[in-house]
Amino acid sequence: xxxxxxxxxxxxxxxxxxxxxxxxxxxxxxxxxxxxxxxxxxxxxxxxxxxxxxxxxxxxxxxxxxxxxxxxxxxxxxxxxxxxxxxxxxxxxxxxxxxxxxxxxxxxxxxxxxxxxxxxxxxxxxxxxxxxxxxxxxxxxxxxxxxxxxxxxxxxxxxxxxxxxxxxxxxxxxxxxxxxxxxxxxxxxxxxxxxxxxxxxxxxxxxxxxxxxxxxxxxxxxxxxxxxxxxxxxxxxxxxxxxxxxxxxxxxxxxxxxxxxxxxxxxxxxxxxxxxxxxxxxxxxxxxxxxxxxx
Amino acid sequence: xxxxxxxxxxxxxxxxxxxxxxxxxxxxxxxxxxxxxxxxxxxxxxxxxxxxxxxxxxxxxxxxxxxxxxxxxxxxxxxxxxxxxxxxxxxxxxxxxxxxxxxxxxxxxxxxxxxxxxxxxxxxxxxxxxxxxxxxxxxxxxxxxxxxxxxxxxxxxxxxxxxxxxxxxxxxxxxxxxxxxxxxxxxxxxxxxxxxxxxxxxxxxxxxxxxxxxxxxxxxxxxxxxxxxxxxxxxxxxxxxxxxxxxxxxxxxxxxxxxxxxxxxxxxxxxxxxxxxxxxxxxxxxxxxxxxxxxxxxxxxxxx
Numbered sequence: 001x002x003x004x005x006x007x008x009x010x011x012x013x014x015x016x017x018x019x020x021x022x023x024x025x026x027x028x029x030x031x032x033x034x035x036x037x038x039x040x041x042x043x044x045x046x047x048x049x050x051x052x053x054x055x056x057x058x059x060x061x062x063x064x065x066x067x068x069x070x071x072x073x074x075x076x077x078x079x080x081x082x083x084x085x086x087x088x089x090x091x092x093x094x095x096x097x098x099x100x101x102x103x104x105x106x107x108x109x110x111x112x113x114x115x116x117x118x119x120x121x122x123x124x125x126x127x128x129x130x131x132x133x134x135x136x137x138x139x140x141x142x143x144x145x146x147x148x149x150x151x152x153x154x155x156x157x158x159x160x161x162x163x164x165x166x167x168x169x170x171x172x173x174x175x176x177x178x179x180x181x182x183x184x185x186x187x188x189x190x191x192x193x194x195x196x197x198x199x200x201x202x203x204x205x206x207x208x209x210x211x212x213x214x215x216x217x218x219x220x221x222x223x224x225x226x227x228x229x230x231x232x233x234x235x236x237x238x239x240x241x242x243x244x245x246x247x248x249x250x251x252x253x254x255x256x257x258x259x260x261x262x263x264x265x266x267x268x269x270x271x272x273x274x275x276x277x278x279x280x281x282x283x284x285x286x287x288x289x290x291x292x293x294x295x
Numbered sequence: 296x297x298x299x300x301x302x303x304x305x306x307x308x309x310x311x312x313x314x315x316x317x318x319x320x321x322x323x324x325x326x327x328x329x330x331x332x333x334x335x336x337x338x339x340x341x342x343x344x345x346x347x348x349x350x351x352x353x354x355x356x357x358x359x360x361x362x363x364x365x366x367x368x369x370x371x372x373x374x375x376x377x378x379x380x381x382x383x384x385x386x387x388x389x390x391x392x393x394x395x396x397x398x399x400x401x402x403x404x405x406x407x408x409x410x411x412x413x414x415x416x417x418x419x420x421x422x423x424x425x426x427x428x429x430x431x432x433x434x435x436x437x438x439x440x441x442x443x444x445x446x447x448x449x450x451x452x453x454x455x456x457x458x459x460x461x462x463x464x465x466x467x468x469x470x471x472x473x474x475x476x477x478x479x480x481x482x483x484x485x486x487x488x489x490x491x492x493x494x495x496x497x498x499x500x501x502x503x504x505x506x507x508x509x510x511x512x513x514x515x516x517x518x519x520x521x522x523x524x525x526x527x528x529x530x531x532x533x534x535x536x537x538x539x540x541x542x543x544x545x546x547x548x549x550x551x552x553x554x555x556x557x558x559x560x561x562x563x564x565x566x567x568x569x570x571x572x573x574x575x576x577x578x579x580x581x582x583x584x585x586x587x588x589x590x591x592x593x594x595x596x597x598x599x
Contacts, residue, residue: 013502014393015401021390021473022405028424028470029412035423097321100314114322116589117329120582122531124549125571128556129328132335132343139344141327171324179589232416235533239553253418260422261538273419284414288407 033277039270046264054267061271071272073247074255078231081166081251086226089170091219094177098185099211101178112178119175127239130168131157157241161248165237169230177222184218185211217290224287228280252276332575335568343564355569365570367544368551372574375461375536375547376529379468383476383525384518386469391480391517392510396489406481409474417471421538424467425458428539432457453545464539468532472525479524483517484510520588527581548574 040061044054065071101112118126133141136155143153156164188211196206212219234253237243243250243258250258256276260269327345335341336355338348359365394402435457440448457463491513495505511518533549540546546554552570556562 010502011397011399014397015399017389018393018397018405021386021477024386024466024470025409025412025473027427028467029415029420032420032423032427033415035427036419039423093321093324096317100318103311103314105311105314105318111318111322113586114326116582116586117579118325120527120579121329121575122549122578123533124552125332125575126328128552128567128571129332132331132345133328135343137344139342139346141331141345171328174321174325228414232414232418234416234418235531235549238533253416256418257421266422269422273422276416276419280414280416280419281411284411287414288410 036270036273036277039267040274042267042270044266044270046260046266057267061268064268065271065275070247070250071255074250074252074272075275077162077248077250078252080162081169081233081249082227082230084163084166085169086173086230087223089166090173090177090226091222093170093174095181097174097178098181102182102185115178116175118172121172123235124239126168126172127236130164130171130240134164158245161241161245165240165249165251168240169233169236172236173226173230176226180222180225181215181218184215184222187218188214221287221291224283224290228283228287231276231280231283332568332571335564336572338565338568341565341568343562355565356573358566359569359573363551363555363566364543364546365551365573368546368548368570369573371545372530372548373577375464375468376526378461378465379472379529380522380526382465382469383472384522387473387476387480387521387525388511388514388518389506390473390477391521392484392506392514394477394481395484406478409477413474417534421534425538428457428463428467432460432463453542458539459541459545461545464536464545467535467539468529469525471532471535472528475528476521476525479521480514480517483514483520487513520585523581523585523588527578527585530578530581 041056041058042054043057043060097112097115101108105111121129134156135143136153136158137143138147138153140153140156142156147153154160192210192214193206196210201209231251232253233251234257237249237251237254238257241249243254252272253276256269256272259265259272263269331345334345334348337351337353338346339350339352339354341348341355394406432452435455436448436452439451439455443451453460455462457466491509492505495509500508531549533553536547536550537553540550548570552567552574555567555570
């Protein structure tokens with residue numbers, strides 16, 4: 001009896017010290033998420049008649065979504081942004097860096113510090129630096145580089161807006177990919193490589209037949225987590241292009257922001273937000289299951 | 296046997312050269328954008344383009360503080376992000392301990408929930424979040440005005456208001472960093488043997504004494520990691536201050552930088568670059584400290 005009252009008291013105390021965190025998460029994350037779903041069924045707006053007297057409109061916002069070319073455009077842009085920067089750009093450069101930095105090279109620390117640097121830059125600073133890199137005219141850094149190779153310079157953010165935000169987001173995330181993939185590489189026992197070498201495998205065979213297959217679980221987890229965090233990117237794109245020109249870089253988080261705070265359509269913005277929440281949650285659940293958390 | 300991909304140890308030097316070339320290219324890609332901020336901030340005649348300053352000067356930095364409200368922006372950012380970080384460390388320290396030690400039914404659902412919360416895009420939450428904060432702010436404002444007159448009430452609300460006040464931004468910034476911090480601390484306490492606590496219990500220590508005398512000293516490395524990641528992420532955040540703050544007195548560094556950049560006709564690149572550099576430095580320093588935790592945190596997040 002004594003023991004069980006003691007355990008009950010401890011259990012109560014543990015719940016008590018967790019409760020402030022629980023309260024904040026409920027108030028500022030869970031409740032807003034649920035509230036988003038509610039808002040998406042109303043015609044809430046920041047201005048106009050609907051602002052004073054919001055009504056329940058059923059699925060009207062969602063049926064409007066289906067016919068909204070700008071919404072489909074933003075889904076497509078988000079998809080290309082995620083595939084281009086997280087799945088291809090960051091992954092390829094991160095994997096190359098991770099593999100090369102496992103070797104015994106001089107300046108290893110210096111290289112890895114430099115690769116980590118973009119990750120530390122706040123979103124607005126990163127956007128600002130790249131506006132300088134990508135500006136129009138012959139003096140911008142990228143224009144000078146392409147002119148060195150005999151190509152024609154252009155106003156990069158106007159001519160290739162989506163490609164450019166993919167490049168910038170790749171730049172910002174190489175470090176995350178490198179760190180995760182380094183951790184994955186270090187779990188492959190060196191005996192496996194030695195055995196392969198004994199059997200006369202060449203480096204590219206070793207990479208394709210051993211490194212890649214054994215890395216698959218890590219790669220899958222990386223892909224899921226980086227896809228989810230790339231869908232959430234806002235400040236970087238906002239600072240660079242604010243979704244423009246003409247919606248070319250209007251990723252879903254920018255579209256939600258523009259609908260809510262520029263067009264003041266809160267109900268409709270919430271419907272778009274719910275779509276983003278659902279996509280992220282599906283990827284998140286896949287991530288949690290793939291990672292087989294033992295909690 | 297670390298060089299498994301390109302060469303056997305001591306074989307030809309060519310693969311090494313290739314490795315250096317590839318790493319140099321990637322590093323150049325990573326580093327070049329930073330050069331412009333650094334050089335332009337020291338250039339008396341800075342342009343939007345990368346160029347070697349003809350006239351070196353610290354004048355741009357002086358102007359951030361003398362001509363504009365730079366000191367206030369720095370203070371606001373440090374105060375808001377610093378308070379949020381402290382709050383995260385306290386809450387995640389306590390909560391992480393509870394999550395690690397409890398055997399209650401809510402343990403597993405809670406842990407899954409904080410993993411899933413991390414994937415929700417903040418932009419999708421800001422509209423309802425704004426409405427909730429506005430409601431809280433109005434209730435609070437009415438209460439404050441019962442006791443204080445107009446000007447005093449406004450000054451008080453600047454500190455404790457939920458919209459356009461320090462408190463609201465601090466609480467929301469802290470909440471957004473909590474899931475990762477709770478996860479880090481839970482994992483950290485999982486790795487701490489219970490012997491110390493049990494010894495303290497035997498000695499008749501209460502819960503609070505156990506936390507203060509035994510757990511906090513043991514948990515410092517974990518708290519440092521959780522705090523650094525919270526600081527870096529809150530420091531870089533742009534969306535929340537953009538939506539929650541409007542008074543010039545409360546403006547933080549990201550807003551100051553962004554708004555200075557919007558004055559299109561009169562962009563002063565030297566000033567902007569100096570401001571950007573000031574904003575960048577704390578993040579880079581914190582990142583330097585956080586580096587040794589990076590691998591364990593990211594891979595810990597992956598492996599559970």
